[in-house]
Amino acid sequence: METLTLTIDNKEIKARRGDTILKAAQDAGIYIPALCDDPDLEPTGGCRLCMVQIDGVSGYPPSCMMTVGENMVVRTTTPEIHQMRCDALQLVFRQHPRACIECWRRERCGPDDICLRNVQVTDRCVNCPRNYRCELQKAADYIGLKQMTLPYSYRSEPLITNNPFYFRDLNKCVHCTRCERVCREVRGVMAIDTAGCEFGGILGPAGRKPVVDENCISCGACVSKCPVGALHLKDDDRPEREVRTICTYCGVGCGVKLGVTGNRIVSVWPDKENDVNRGYLCVKGHFAIKDMVQHGQRLTSPLVRRGERFVAAGWDEALALVASRLERYTGEELGVISSSKCTNEDNYVAQKFARAVLGTNNVDQCARL
Numbered sequence: 505m506e507t508l509t510l511t512i513d514n515k516e517i518k519a520r521r522g523d524t525i526l527k528a529a530q531d532a533g534i535y536i537p538a539l540c541d542d543p544d545l546e547p548t549g550g551c552r553l554c555m556v557q558i559d560g561v562s563g564y565p566p567s568c569m570m571t572v573g574e575n576m577v578v579r580t581t582t583p584e585i586h587q588m589r590c591d592a593l594q595l596v597f598r599q600h601p602r603a604c605i606e607c608w609r610r611e612r613c614g615p616d617d618i619c620l621r622n623v624q625v626t627d628r629c630v631n632c633p634r635n636y637r638c639e640l641q642k643a644a645d646y647i648g649l650k651q652m653t654l655p656y657s658y659r660s661e662p663l664i665t666n667n668p669f670y671f672r673d674l675n676k677c678v679h680c681t682r683c684e685r686v687c688r689e690v691r692g693v694m695a696i697d698t699a700g701c702e703f704g705g706i707l708g709p710a711g712r713k714p715v716v717d718e719n720c721i722s723c724g725a726c727v728s729k730c731p732v733g734a735l736h737l738k739d740d741d742r743p744e745r746e747v748r749t750i751c752t753y754c755g756v757g758c759g760v761k762l763g764v765t766g767n768r769i770v771s772v773w774p775d776k777e778n779d780v781n782r783g784y785l786c787v788k789g790h791f792a793i794k795d796m797v798q799h800g801q802r803l804t805s806p807l808v809r810r811g812e813r814f815v816a817a818g819w820d821e822a823l824a825l826v827a828s829r830l831e832r833y834t835g836e837e838l839g840v841i842s843s844s845k846c847t848n849e850d851n852y853v854a855q856k857f858a859r860a861v862l863g864t865n866n867v868d869q870c871a872r873l
């Protein structure tokens with residue numbers, strides 16, 4: 505891929521031909537506020553926060569729509585840009601709760617503190633599941649918008665709770681359409697429709713039926729893409745730390761980021777850096793890992809039958825018992841059933857063990873069921 509050289513905010517950087525200016529800036533560690541863009545989705549240029557100035561180009565093009573050029577000179581922080589970003593944000597905050605941006609106690613309050621302000625319960629920053637993890641909040645902080653001049657009007661939309669895995673809070677939707685685009689462009693499902701929504705953003709099938717009543721496969725991609733607290737997981741807390749690991753539900757081995765507090769998993773998000781899944785999970789990986797791992801009846805050691813009961817045993821004891829029982833049979837009397845939840849490597853070892861050690865070709869695995 506051809507590499508180009510350009511300058512952003514007086515910093516010379518390299519970028520691949522075809523990259524947008526926004527992507528080139530992000531790759532070079534330069535932050536440009538951007539609410540509607542996502543590297544996986546076709547850009548729409550809707551939010552107008554990512555606008556820049558380019559030498560020799562008139563106007564203020566959105567950097568998510570402009571591709572890089574050789575020797576291009578880009579500015580992201582001029583006074584004109586700052587003013588236009590403030591104006592664009594003000595429009596967003598006309599119908600978006602703003603306590604988490606304006607409140608002077610924000611730095612002091614934690615997630616469990618009681619709000620001292622006289623604002624509606626739904627508007628309090630401590631009540632927003634994305635507080636401190638929100639792209640709008642980050643953009644407003646970066647731009648430095650602290651006080652709004654336009655009045656706020658609450659949409660009074662009821663919280664939609666009919667999806668088993670996530671809430672939809674239309675009061676916080678910023679109309680970025682990322683949810684609709686990821687569902688259509690990446691998942692190919694088209695369970696989200698923007699038509700018929702009086703606010704022009706999200707949302708779900710006509711008539712506001714539960715999304716799962718349509719063709720939704722509950723992959724959670726729309727939730728992962730939502731930049732604000734409009735789509736949020738029902739079972740998700742802000743964690744003390746994050747652990748990158750692998751989903752164990754099947755042999756695909758998708759990367760997940762587990763949010764951990766103490767020794768409990770409190771959140772599960774897809775890992776964008778993992779080349780296997782690149783930020784996407786299926787319904788099991790996104791919504792079932794936490795319950796499965798922390799379920800009280802989960803087996804955490806081998807069980808050996810003693811009389812009518814199964815009792816916990818060590819691996820040495822369990823393997824010795826299995827080996828002694830296998831010795832009673834030979835060749836075609838034996839069969840080995842492996843699991844689609846194992847990795848390819850584990851399944852390879854299982855069939856090798858069956859053929860080379862046990863001497864049987866009776867090998868199968870549960871995916872055929």
Ligand code: SF4
Pocket residue numbers: 600601602604605629632633634635636637638639640641676732733734
């Ligand atoms: S979605 Fe973001 S900006 Fe809106 S209330 Fe929540 S944290 Fe604040």
Ligand code: SF4
Pocket residue numbers: 683686687691693694695696715719720721722723724725726727
């Ligand atoms: S969960 Fe997946 S399939 Fe369902 S609406 Fe969201 S993106 Fe579409």
Ligand code: SF4
Pocket residue numbers: 676677678679680681682683684705706726729730731732734735
């Ligand atoms: S629900 Fe979220 S992702 Fe969908 S349009 Fe609204 S803000 Fe964007």
Ligand code: SF4
Pocket residue numbers: 751752753754755756757758781784785786787788789790
């Ligand atoms: S169960 Fe789903 S999320 Fe987990 S590894 Fe398989 S495909 Fe990926």
Ligand code: FES
Pocket residue numbers: 537538539540541548549550551552553554555566567568569
């Ligand atoms: S991110 Fe470029 S216009 Fe929204």
